Amino acid sequence: MIPALEWLAGAVAIVGVLCRIRLWRGRPLQPGARHLVGFTVTIGLSLVLLPLSQSPDIPGRETLGTLVPLLCAELRLAAECFLVLLVFAVRPGRRTRSWARWQAAGSALVMAASAALYRAAVVTAEGAMLAVEERGRAELTGYNMLFTAHSLWCVGLFTLVMHRSARSLGPGLLRTGLRLVAASGACGLLWSALSVIPLVSGFRTGRQDRGLCSASAALATLVLIIGGMTLTAWGDRMAEPVRRLRARRDHRRIGPLWSALYAVRPEIALEPPGARNRHDGLSTDPEFALYRRVIEIRDGQLALRVHLHPAVPEWAAAACRAARLDPRRTAATVEAAVLAAALEAAAAGLRYPYPTTGGHTPPATPPDLRTETTRLALVAEAFTDSPLVADIRRRVRKEMVVGATG
Template structure:
């Protein structure tokens, strides 16, 4: 029976790592990225073997008892080794390749030792168990388990120490969360590896070992897979969340400018830069275009403004809301004048510099959008006679 959790985790790991490897291009593949992708490929294949009946198919297809178990254990060792290599490559300068070469040699030696011990054990299958039949079968099988468990433990300790160091230096919440999840994955992996010492004792006592993972190992494997995926994708989800919040803020600002834009567009249709509507995915671009169109409309409206504030403006505004309401009243008054006056014969309505639109000091697109939004909301609340079309 296929384990859906492990199968889904395997597919996601393999797909995500492959995408990252080829998306970076040849020049962008740093040693850390290569080692991380190799880890994901090894661990994804390991989870895929644990998830279904592939192990049994390998054993029956080749006729070699325990071959799938050895292959699975080698994938586990490779996963841990590549994790340690990734941690070392990020910790040390690129010019210091000695540590990487030592780690690679250690990985090769551990895999070779485990293979030799497995062959010396003379494994055969008996009722879902691997039985050591060689002269030194139980000792060789126990040594095989000890090499795998010890090597994985050493690699996970290296990873945990490095991620703890990085977590303390992380400057963003998302990065700290991702590193914290990876550190927790390493801790669960250490517990998972430590559980393998039970196989060492069992091999010494009886020379027997299960061909599949026991229930505790499966639970720990699921936890590692879920936590690892959560940690590996935290930054992606954080980036997607920031993009969604930016889209929401831009769309809300776009909607808030509606009353002012519609009033100006009704009087001056030529301010529209395009007759088509922007798709919802382009909320920031649509907001930018709407601000430009409003600015164009306000520039055209200058010829219809008067030097004196219209009645109801409340004199010199003292606060931001009062300033926005006063400016909205001036705009509404100018719009009423624009509907009944030809701009070319309205020389008396042309304003001197003192009657320019009220523009406070604007510190950027966000501040300008906020100011225009306040004017738009004030314009929406004005009496219909003064506000004109909305």
């Protein structure tokens, strides 16, 4: 069953890339497109050919049993070379072009040397195994060592570059795609490491599996790489339900903060209260509803600046230092304490006379909704749960009572 799936996956990969080539006809290719095609074709052919050598109904099975494993190994070496060339192609420059030429020459040399060692070992087929005489074990071991070293170098370099590229990007489909490609590289490294098993077995017994290593690992690598490379094409449709669920969750997380602001400043609502109660937009467009709620919270923060006790930011910062909160939690707690104090003063109709440029200024608006929502979620959490915010709220209430009685 598994060989049939591997054969089918290889055939689908080859047919798919041929269809893609037909669509590319007459159009300028993206950097690395040729190398991606080369990788897909070579790894797909290796998956297609290897099961054929093990079929009892194929004419010339004994000859195929020894030649096809060599051909499959050569195809996999070529596929690994295409991976490295793909990395060099998307990083233009004179130095990378020189590295690409050296990589191609080195891989060609490894492929030629591997084929020579394989033929010198005088390999024969024995069922599902390859066997050599005792005098051919050294050549078979050298063949395996070349394959393993080349695989580890190529796949390791590819994985490292993809991981670094993904780490340097912000959240999005491109980073997810690169992470998926890096995961394929990790799978390929495992696949390459498994080559150590036939290396040791071939040296000790003169026998090894025909596939040199599991073709299932090659299949997993192929699926992950193609999936990662094409994620930006199909990821938007797949990611839409996730974005809607995340928007609903974030809308709920910042809800307590919005409710507290709306109770004191109902004019921040961009819709009439009746319309908001009947329909909040979550069922049709939760991302827009979240965006609207963030705007309303920001409007409420600005409207409450005239009610802010000028000493509250320093009180909150000192309390956070005493509690040894990390900078991110400190910023959220200070902002939550400022809002809590301002809400208390606004509910009591108390204003503090200081210039509009003084006091506490809300943080600058982040460039994207996701960052702003994450920040407001931390503020909402501190607003409702932090004992430091509760202490400052009580301190402001006490001061207002003393001022009123005095």
